[in-house]
Amino acid sequence: MTTPKPQSRRLHGAMFKLPLMITCGEFEAFIMDYLDGSLPTIKRAVFKMHLFLCMDCQRYLAAYERSIALGKAAFDDPNDPVPADVPEDLVQAILAAKKAE
Numbered sequence: 001m002t003t004p005k006p007q008s009r010r011l012h013g014a015m016f017k018l019p020l021m022i023t024c025g026e027f028e029a030f031i032m033d034y035l036d037g038s039l040p041t042i043k044r045a046v047f048k049m050h051l052f053l054c055m056d057c058q059r060y061l062a063a064y065e066r067s068i069a070l071g072k073a074a075f076d077d078p079n080d081p082v083p084a085d086v087p088e089d090l091v092q093a094i095l096a097a098k099k100a101e
């Protein structure tokens with residue numbers, strides 16, 4: 001059994017009772033940093049621990065990653081042809097706005 005570091009005294013909620021556990025809310029707050037790789041190593045481990053134990057957050061992260069992938073696919077290449085279901089007058093309005101810039 002390892003002794004928690006003094007800084008863990010400042011942690012709240014579930015983490016206070018269970019060292020190295022975070023709440024679902026904290027998990028959610030870490031997702032962006034986790035995905036772009038800027039989450040510090042210790043938080044990353046804590047994040048993964050929560051992910052391993054929490055079905056809700058597994059689902060949440062999967063949905064989050066899916067929506068990011070969809071967003072990227074939609075905006076990857078601005079020169080992609082406009083999807084067929086975009087109304088023609090909207091396309092014209094956007095082109096007109098671009099010319100006006």
Ligand SMILES: [Zn+2]
Binds near residue numbers: 027050054055057
């Ligand atoms: Zn959770």
